[in-house]
Amino acid sequence: MDETDQDAVTRLRATAHPVRLRILSLLTAEAMSAAEVARALGITHANASYHLRQLHDVGELVVESEEKIRGGVAKRYRYDATRDVADRTSPLDDRIAYARATALEVERRLLEAGRGSGSSSDLEAWVPVEAWRRALDLLHEASHLLHAEARPAGTPDTVHVSATTTAFTMTGGLEGEAARWVPGRDSAPEAGR
Template sequence: MGEDDGRADVSALRAVAHPVRLRILSLLTGTPMSAAEVARELDLTHANASYHLRQLVDADELVVAGEERIRGGVAKRYRYPHERRGEHPRPGDPRPEDRVLYVRAVGQEIERRVLQRRPQRPQQMSDLEGWVDEATWARALALVQEASMLLHEANRPPRTTGTLHVSLTAVAFEMTGIPDEGTDEGPDEVSS
């Protein structure tokens, strides 16, 4: 793998590692929108929305889904192609610190969403760090993927009649089993 391949991966991961860009990806899953429409929906300036859209397009996270004439100019409409997630793996494995940047952005976005949670409505929150057999793990991953695809495919433009404003965040991965450095758990030295 060349050095440029690794940089491209880091660039794409860092492009998404921003709370506003995460909101844009969610928004553009339901419908193609122009920078002006994104700005209005997310209460951003047009310049700020355009900047974040460019970052996501450059990282190959958004596609141009068409153009329309508006007051003598041409406005591009952008879409998040959720259906190709996982189909375009990037070379290399992002550095752990780049993954942490992404997780921090997701954490900030979850905090914002939790503050908008509708009280007295059904919800599901879950957290586990544990040990399960491979068959259970494979089934759980398949269910998480199915739920994610179901919601992505059913996502509609904001405030569409008959829809609910919902949030789903899922992070599932197999762990190394190596204790964190700096904790009192496990051996003092771990060889690589």
């Protein structure tokens, strides 16, 4: 495994934890200190600090600013949502750990689901490669739109949402280069062409 692959594995392992997934979601909309994260998630300051350090050490968080507080320095972290966490070069066990952590986080969110619009889908099917590539582009676009438009919790005229996607090729059909796709970079043919 080369250095790039090892970096992806390290990032994946660091994010495969339900509290860290919540922190990443929280810090998508605004930069926060450990104390603010602790209050927002109902965890101890020490626990928040630990998880923030773990995420920062693997490059998932950036320090947006620092401020002096009572003789110390409080860092305000923000999540860099432009990185794809679930890298397909990571070992299967690590991707499964990430999927389990994500499933626990989705379950927590479902317990807090409000009334309103939504969508849920589960599918295992065989589709033309063009349809697969177009679907990946749409999923990628939707994910980046939601991350880019995220606002601080409680912002007026916003809706509190949950969006989780997992899409991957399976064995038995086209694989490797024949099915490889980089959403947003490769151009999917228009439907119906």
